[in-house]
Amino acid sequence: MATGIRERRVERLIDRCYAGLDLPELTIEVLHRLPDILPLEAVFFASVDPATLLFTSMAAQEPLDGASSLFLDNEYGREDVNKFTALARGPDTVTSLDRATRGQRSESARYREIMAGLGLGDELRAALIAGRDCWGVLCLHRADGRAGFCGQDLDVLRKIAPHLAEGLRRTVVQETLKRAGPATPDTPGVIVLDLELALVSISPDAEQWLARLPGPRIVGLPVPVYSVAARLATPEDVPETAAADRHGSVRLRTSDGQWLSLHATRLRGPVGEQIGVVVEPAPAAEIGSLILAAHGLTPAQNRVTALVLEGCSTREIVQRLHVSAYTVQEHLTAVFARFGVRSRRELITALLSSHRPNQEE
Numbered sequence: 001m002a003t004g005i006r007e008r009r010v011e012r013l014i015d016r017c018y019a020g021l022d023l024p025e026l027t028i029e030v031l032h033r034l035p036d037i038l039p040l041e042a043v044f045f046a047s048v049d050p051a052t053l054l055f056t057s058m059a060a061q062e063p064l065d066g067a068s069s070l071f072l073d074n075e076y077g078r079e080d081v082n083k084f085t086a087l088a089r090g091p092d093t094v095t096s097l098d099r100a101t102r103g104q105r106s107e108s109a110r111y112r113e114i115m116a117g118l119g120l121g122d123e124l125r126a127a128l129i130a131g132r133d134c135w136g137v138l139c140l141h142r143a144d145g146r147a148g149f150c151g152q153d154l155d156v157l158r159k160i161a162p163h164l165a166e167g168l169r170r171t172v173v174q175e176t177l178k179r180a181g182p183a184t185p186d187t188p189g190v191i192v193l194d195l196e197l198a199l200v201s202i203s204p205d206a207e208q209w210l211a212r213l214p215g216p217r218i219v220g221l222p223v224p225v226y227s228v229a230a231r232l233a234t235p236e237d238v239p240e241t242a243a244a245d246r247h248g249s250v251r252l253r254t255s256d257g258q259w260l261s262l263h264a265t266r267l268r269g270p271v272g273e274q275i276g277v278v279v280e281p282a283p284a285a286e287i288g289s290l291i292l293a294a295h296g297l298t299p300a301q302n303r304v305t306a307l308v309l310e311g312c313s314t315r316e317i318v319q320r321l322h323v324s325a326y327t328v329q330e331h332l333t334a335v336f337a338r339f340g341v342r343s344r345r346e347l348i349t350a351l352l353s354s355h356r357p358n359q360e361e
Helices: 003-016 023-037 065-077 084-089 109-118 151-176 204-211 223-233 284-294 299-309 314-321 325-339 344-352
Strands: 042-048 055-060 094-096 120-130 133-143 189-193 199-202 248-253 259-269 272-281
Touching: 003 023, 003 151, 023 042, 023 055, 023 151, 055 065, 055 223, 055 248, 065 109, 065 223, 084 120, 084 133, 094 151, 109 120, 120 151, 133 151, 151 284, 189 204, 189 223, 199 204, 204 272, 223 248, 223 259, 223 272, 248 284, 259 284, 284 299, 284 344, 299 314, 299 325, 299 344, 314 325, 325 344
Parallel strands: none
Antiparallel strands: 042 055, 042 133, 094 120, 120 133, 189 199, 189 272, 248 259, 259 272
């Protein structure tokens, strides 16, 4: 492909990241435009909760779409190279399978057990970072037997990745502008799965909540539910699932605008171990922390605003953060200006209601 044509196509995709698209629209752009930029067999694109890096949505082209559960089981339950969590926390957020294995693809369990059988060879993975947070992940595949991704290919994706991350971050901001539908049911729902992630039982409230989650299903479960459960289903002796990372929690928006929290936990009983997933309206503090991250506040501004969302007074914030009242007010003034509000009450309304007085974008 001529360099000039590729550069123009890259710029068009970057432009679309700043066009105010919602998540489904951005996903369509990514899946449609990337194969015109790099020779590809298939594209995988997912949004994640920046607090846990668990998937909140995903889209995969053939032949990946039929193997989604296998890829997720590998991501959470096997030792392997180029895990998305490792990329998000490491110095290089973009790399290829061939580089990680020095051209010996069979060293990767993901290649041996999944990709080779699908006729796929090298893969190019990226954690999509905007500011301090990871908002999504991307995986590009080439057919097996073809040359792997070269350094120029990695450079192209390194150029695109921050803009894709920014586009994902902006979709969260867009979500806060949607008018929420009726919050019914307003009680938690419970899902019980076995360790193979097969459904054991589900409460009526959980059924209603799950019916309002958009996107594809994996073995009958919405992607976010499968994602939080898969993290808990992996063997406890797998090093990558050490105690510090063995928690399942994700925040997401329903198709009609309600914020939900999904929490997974291990259950023990007479029938052996199972996995419970609680589905409930997201508490204000959880929604607020996600929205604050999406708006790119500084860590200090984020800490102060999070305490405001908890209802803390200036004195309580001073005591908890060990800063002066002047510093607290300085941070709040900057946050007020960013959101176009003049008081704590307006700030809370701006963060948690379906409409904000001033739109950042």
